[in-house]
Amino acid sequence: MVGQRVALRQEARRREVLEAAVAVFSERGYRAASMADIAATLGMGKASLYHYVASKEEVLIELYEDVLRESVIAARRIASADGTALEALAEMIADRVAYTCRNRELLRIFFEEEAELPARHQARLISVRHEYEETLLEVIAAGEAAGEFSLSTTPTIFVNTLLGAANWTYKWYQPQGPLSPEELGTQIAATLLAGLRS
Numbered sequence: 001m002v003g004q005r006v007a008l009r010q011e012a013r014r015r016e017v018l019e020a021a022v023a024v025f026s027e028r029g030y031r032a033a034s035m036a037d038i039a040a041t042l043g044m045g046k047a048s049l050y051h052y053v054a055s056k057e058e059v060l061i062e063l064y065e066d067v068l069r070e071s072v073i074a075a076r077r078i079a080s081a082d083g084t085a086l087e088a089l090a091e092m093i094a095d096r097v098a099y100t101c102r103n104r105e106l107l108r109i110f111f112e113e114e115a116e117l118p119a120r121h122q123a124r125l126i127s128v129r130h131e132y133e134e135t136l137l138e139v140i141a142a143g144e145a146a147g148e149f150s151l152s153t154t155p156t157i158f159v160n161t162l163l164g165a166a167n168w169t170y171k172w173y174q175p176q177g178p179l180s181p182e183e184l185g186t187q188i189a190a191t192l193l194a195g196l197r198s
Contacts, residue, residue, distance in 0.1 A: 014052045020041040026106075063109060063110070065125070065128075084143070084148055085148055092139065098185040100173075104173065140158065140159070
């Protein structure tokens with residue numbers, strides 16, 4: 001029991017380290033940021049920081065894995081729910097926009113620091129990202145097969161268009177604006193899917 005409490009405290013502290021890293025990387029850029037910067041943000045010594053993470057590289061990889069894991073889980077959950085393919089597609093876009101808007105600093109790192117990922121990890125992480133895209137493609141294929149809609153372009157171009165629009169919101173969404181992330185997601189989904197041919 002005591003060991004479990006200690007493990008939970010350590011995991012909670014590790015999550016705080018990752019959150020601090022998001023703030024530092026987002027503000028300064030990955031290359032310019034240092035482990036000392038992360039430690040200072042947390043008010044701890046640099047040596048103490050190494051108790052929770054081994055390196056700046058490890059932190060970046062874990063941040064990427066977090067985004068990819070959450071994205072794939074959400075996409076699969078939505079795709080497997082009851083409803084039409086068009087409803088699933090709309091929900092997947094809205095969910096992606098809302099997630100991006102709620103996590104703008106994290107997504108800035110995800111999209112702008114990809115080149116900093118170690119080469120030995122890039123192929124694995126890209127393959128997970130493709131799982132998300134494949135889930136979208138499967139929903140689109142199901143919708144076309146059911147006669148719900150047809151595309152005026154290839155499914156791959158359509159998916160890249162959807163994701164480009166959804167992902168770019170990290171650049172311009174303003175939390176103090178009139179729309180919540182969820183409301184914006186619903187509006188963007190409706191806009192992007194309005195041109196589908198039934």
